[in-house]
Amino acid sequence: MSELNTVKAYLNQMPATIMKLLEVDPPLDTIPGPVKAIVDKYQVVKRVVLILIDNFGLFELTYNKPPFLITNSEVMLLLSTKNPYTLGILHQMMYGGFEQEPNGFHFLKYLNEKDKKTCFIARKKDLGRYDGGTHSIPKESDMSTWVESAKAINNYNFTWVHYLDFENLHKQQQRLKRQTPEDLIDKLITRTDKWILSNYKQLRHNSLMIIIGDHGRSKMDFEYSGKIAQWREASVPVAIFISK
16 A cells, blocks of 8 residues: 555535546536546556445545555546535536536536536435436345446446445444444455456456545444544545456
C-alpha cells in the first residue's frame, strides 16, 4: 500500500473522468471536470467496469486487506464528498452533483446518447430511481449480481455493478444473535474480492476496472475501539483503478 499512487479528488469528478476514458467529451458547463491524473495515466479504454461496494472505504481496504485489490491497485482516489452514503454516491455519480438532472444531464443517458452501450446491475428499487432508462438488470442478492456481471462485462462500454448485501445480512445476524458486524463485513469483503478477481480474469484487454466504496445506506454502529474506531470514523470513500 505504501507504493500505491494515491490522488485526492472530488466524487463528482467521476462521471467526467469515465467519459474522457471512453472518448466522450463531458458537458463541462454542467458537471465538474475529470481527474487529470487518471485521464493522463489511462488515456483511452474500450470498456469500463465500475463496481460499487457498500460499507467499503479507505479503512476497510487497509484494515481487511482484500488480496486482489491490495496487490493489483494501480491508482487510488481518495474521494471528497459531503454525502458518502449509498444514495448520495449514486446521486452524485448520475448527476455530477446534488442537483437532479442539471440541464438535463444524466450520466448513463449521456453515454447512451453518445453511442456508448451501458448496463446497470443492481437492486430493482435503485434501478427505478437512477437508471435513467439505460439497459438495467435487477438482481436482489450479491450472488445473483455477480453471476450476471460475468455475462455483461465484456458486452458493454460501461457496466455498473452494485454489491450491497452487508446491511440485509447484518440485520439477519442481529436477529439470530450470531457473528459481529466486524466479522461479517470482513467475510463479505473477502468474498467480493474473489468475485472481482474472477471478473478481472474474464475481462478482455483494453479494459479498466474501477472499484468504488461508500459508507452504506446509513450510519452503522460497529464495535471497534480505540485507535481503530477513530480510523474507521475518519475513513473516506475511495476509487481503486485496475487496468487490463
